[in-house]
Amino acid sequence: MNTELAVKVEGLTIKFGNFTAVDDISFAVQKGEIFGFLGANGAGKTTTIRTLCGLLLPTKGNVRVGGLEFTASQTDNIKKKVGYMSQRFTLYNDLTVDDNLTFASSLRKLEKNFFEAR
Numbered sequence: 807m808n809t810e811l812a813v814k815v816e817g818l819t820i821k822f823g824n825f826t827a828v829d830d831i832s833f834a835v836q837k838g839e840i841f842g843f844l845g846a847n848g849a850g851k852t853t854t855i856r857t858l859c860g861l862l863l864p865t866k867g868n869v870r871v872g873g874l875e876f877t878a879s880q881t882d883n884i885k886k887k888v889g890y891m892s893q894r895f896t897l898y899n900d901l902t903v904d905d906n907l908t909f910a911s912s913l914r915k916l917e918k919n920f921f922e923a924r
Contacts, residue, residue: 810837811870813858818867820853827853830867860884885914 813835820828828850835841845851856862858871860881869876872887897906911921 811835812837812839812872813841814868814870815854815858816868818854818857818869819865820850820857820862821865828857832867858884859888882915886916886920 811834813833815834816832818828818831819826831850831854843851843855853862857864857869857876860871860876863878863881864876871884874880874884874887876884898909901909907921908918911918
């Protein structure tokens with residue numbers, strides 16, 4: 807069994823004003839492990855995923871993604887390591903595959919040479 811962690815979340819709390827969207831959750835995902843994140847609507851799944859993608863900062867807790875400690879200064883580096891597939895179909899039929907990839911990478915502010923190398 808691989809013991810290297812791809813994701814480690816300890817005591818993650820995310821608040822929007824007085825509303826607590828995620829309340830003190832902890833979990834770990836090993837490198838190469840398939841991990842499902844399930845819960846009822848409003849349970850905080852999307853908010854947690856948005857945080858792991860570097861789109862939201864935690865109110866409290868420790869988060870490591872791809873070996874990087876989650877801090878405001880690391881969000882760009884985390885975004886380069888994380889892939890995210892939303893529930894909604896987000897490709898545009900009038901664009902080519904290359905155009906869709908270029909558009910999506912520009913939304914994430916990835917450098918062209920970085921995403922073309924992948």
